[in-house]
Amino acid sequence: MTHYFISLLILIAASSSALAETPDAFFEARQRMVSEIVDDVVETASQLGRERLNPRVIDAMRRVRRHEFVPPENRRRAYKNRPLPIGHGQTISQPYMVAIMTDLLDLDPGDKVLEVGTGSGYQAAILAELVDRVYSIEIVAPLGKDAAKRLKRLNYDNVDVRIGDGYYGWKKQAPFDAIIVTAAGSHIPPPLIKQLKPGGRMVVPVGSRFMTQELLLVEKNSAGDVTTRQLLPVIFVPLTGSH
């Protein structure tokens, strides 16, 4: 009950700030989708080690026009809580996952964030709503170019997109407060761990393009020691009975 009350409060707070935005044809759909996600996350919260989504993240989700980041043929499905194909064998993640991953990064407005795998640019836009600077690397050139153009058109001037290999991170701008790796290879690149600030956090979704199995949260403490937390983004306990 408390959860519902809290989410209701968040909803009211968030929609009042969103009202200040220019409404678009998908405004209603977007607010509905975000409200759904907020409720879902509250249910899953115990798995993620937090009670609810950060209101700033919810606010960002309410503002970013997801329909601008999907191909025209998928536009009317842009606010379904599901991953969608964006061409080049890539997808735009399920908004529920985007919300959780962003939230796990614990971002502050002054943070500098690195994203490996720009894709459509949607995640970068969410990040750009929350922090000062976002650096995003995409290896598939046509995707990266389109995303850069799109972000510019939507006035996300605090995002830098670079076409290239994300394995070595973005040395010139390192270290980062947070890193999000949306296209992981066979392991987490050691250079990325190096480019994480002490106290910094990295999130890596694990699984297929259409189904995220788990979220890997890599944390570097102030002494530089690295630990991971493996989070199931779903409320599921593998045992029944008394164990």
Next chain:
Amino acid sequence: MKRSQHLLFLSIALLSLAALGYEILLMRLFSIIQWHHFAYMIISLALLGYGASGAVITIFQKQLKRHFALSYTAGIALFGISAIGSFLIIQQLPFNAEEVLWDWRQPGWLLLMYLLLAIPFMFAAGAIALALSHYSDMIGKIYAYDLIGAGLGGVCIILLLFVFMPFEVLAWIGVFSLIATLLAAMALHSTAAWRVTLLSIPPATAMIWLALHSTAVISPYKELSQTLRIPATEIVARRSSPLGLLDIVESRQTPFRHAPGLSLKADGEPPSQVGIFTDGGNMSVITHDAGNAEAFAYLDQITSALPYHLRKLQQVLILGAGGGADVQQARYHQIPQITAVELNPQVVELLRSDYAEFSGHLYQQSDVELHVDEARGFITDSSQHYDLIQVALMDAFGASTAGLYALNESYLYTLEAFKTYLQHLQPSGYLSLSRWIKLPPRDTLKLMATAIQALKESGVDHPAQQLVLIRGWQTSTLLVKNGAFTGSEIDAVKAFCNNLGFDVAWYPGMQATEANRFNQLRQPWFYRSAVALLGDEAQQFMDDYKFDLRPSTDDRPYFFHFFKWSILPEILSLQGKGGMPLLEQGYLISVSTLLQALFASLLLIILPLLFLNRGGLRRKQTIRRSNVLIYFFAIGLAFLFIEIAFIQKMSLLLHHPLYSAATVMTGFLTFAGLGSLYSQRLVEQGHAHRGVVIAVVGIAVLSLAYLLFFKSLPEALLSLPLAVKMLLAIIMIAPLAFMMGMPFPLALSHLGQHAQQLIPWAWGINGCASVISAILATLLAIHGGFSMVVILAVLLYLLAALSFPKPFQEENR
């Protein structure tokens, strides 16, 4: 007439050869463009074309029979044309297997795919059904050629797949069908048949040309498609065999850096690598060896390196050597005697020729002894003992975590396999098994449960003393020691884990506080589960666990099956909230295939009945239709139950999955064909029913005897040369298959004498039952094992014998 008859029989045999070949080829083609499990679903349902042919012919039998020559020839010709055409169209459909649960349009595409593929099977089966119905006095012979042709089709397509690329083999299907069309026209001496043949030549040739000039349209979401989007990345070579299509990929700008499970504390990166993709996925790599041993240090920073840190090892066996990573790992630790086993000769050949220098002549080194063999068979036959037996992480992460291997039999992870491994360890030797980490934990725990039971059954009183389990965020490694772990070994385990940031999940004497330190889960699931599995209430724990952790056995070889029905409602309720990856898709796909097949079969069986009761086909019922239904359905189910079960059972004897499947399938179909030929004589003597009873008794006795034989397969047999074992397999199969070939033609001939209009209907029933049988056999084996499948088959044969469709007057006698 004699010569024409032979030509007709030949056309039937060639058509069956092409149709069965096509079925096997489709499995290959779909595994390349999509994923294996959807291939299974699409092809199973497409085979309902057999059932559909029965329905269509029953409905239009007057017209089709009047123009037999034309319709028979056209059926063959259209099979060839549509076999190629349907596949080429299917390739262009925007089906995305990964989106099936997200997008309502995807099931629609899926339906269209199997409808399109059902067309060629319907034409092929239709032609055969027409021949059976038209020459109802020669049913035994026609069916014999049908079976023998199919039997040869299996071998023939496997041989062709060794020599040609899959699309070239598709063209061969077109060629076979064209020849079969010509043979039919020559046999039938009919202007109509010749006209059809001549008309079919241009489109058939066009299709063959198209097949030769087509390439596989691989799903953009498969690993290979994804990799090829990286700049300066290209396929440099391609090898094809029935074991898979290998694409060798080089990336000049962006290295592959394949090092699954690499510690977060690792620095360096792997040397340059060449990717080997099997069927567009399942990437493994060949790593460049420029002579600098330190370049391979990264292989010492993954969980599977653990055993090398416990003591100095001399003899190491690597099962599943692939591109050589595990061999390099052993060489990094300067192991003097490395024995490696790899199933796919083309992978080995790559390392021995094109990439010999690149890989530093890895497989030609004096310390490496490489065997091209099936792993389980190799170790069973071996008399060696090893300090370490390493079972490599062979399957791909994605498919493994999505539960797509649920239907794949694996004889590497069964209880019996573990006992065999343990027998081949030196005193104090280790068995090391690495797996991908799945959350919530599944396969790692099933491995542990299997190891515990294997140790207990091998006479070990305290399995806990002989097990160590460690994990990173991505992989886990389980060590089973032949003897108790010593204090110094345990210290080494702890040091290894501490240095690399891996967690210990079990070692003898472990404290709860040591668990879950570096890679934290919400609960220390691995440690707690290990404790539970080692405790007195292990059974209760497995019952309460939401995934199936029971060890797999040789009779129930489904290690990758974790699904429990009880959790389905919970997972479905979590659909939008990240719960879908918890679904073990492979199993559910199989169940959904079964339901669809049952529904379609019901339609295909009932629909013709409505027409049989109408118009010109209405005759006085001379035979009880319910008996026809039960009889042909039962033998359709039973035949494939036994064939599939013995393909599996024989693979324990023959080991190699290909040789086993080819030998058993060809043996079964060929000898069943001979049985059918013999049944012709029984029919002519008027002993059809008696023949069925004798055959069923024989099938029951032999099947059950073989089950006992496989239960305690004599060790001495296993080490015989492969050729001798293949001969033995065929000798065993021959009498059983001979008798299994009789019930169908005996009863069909009987229908020919008493109710000829029911022949196509019976054929359709049998076709539907075969499709259901293939799906059901796997599902039943997952739950009850292949022995149960065989016992059920025997019961079905007995049921068939009891419901033999006799004419009413005989029944009343």
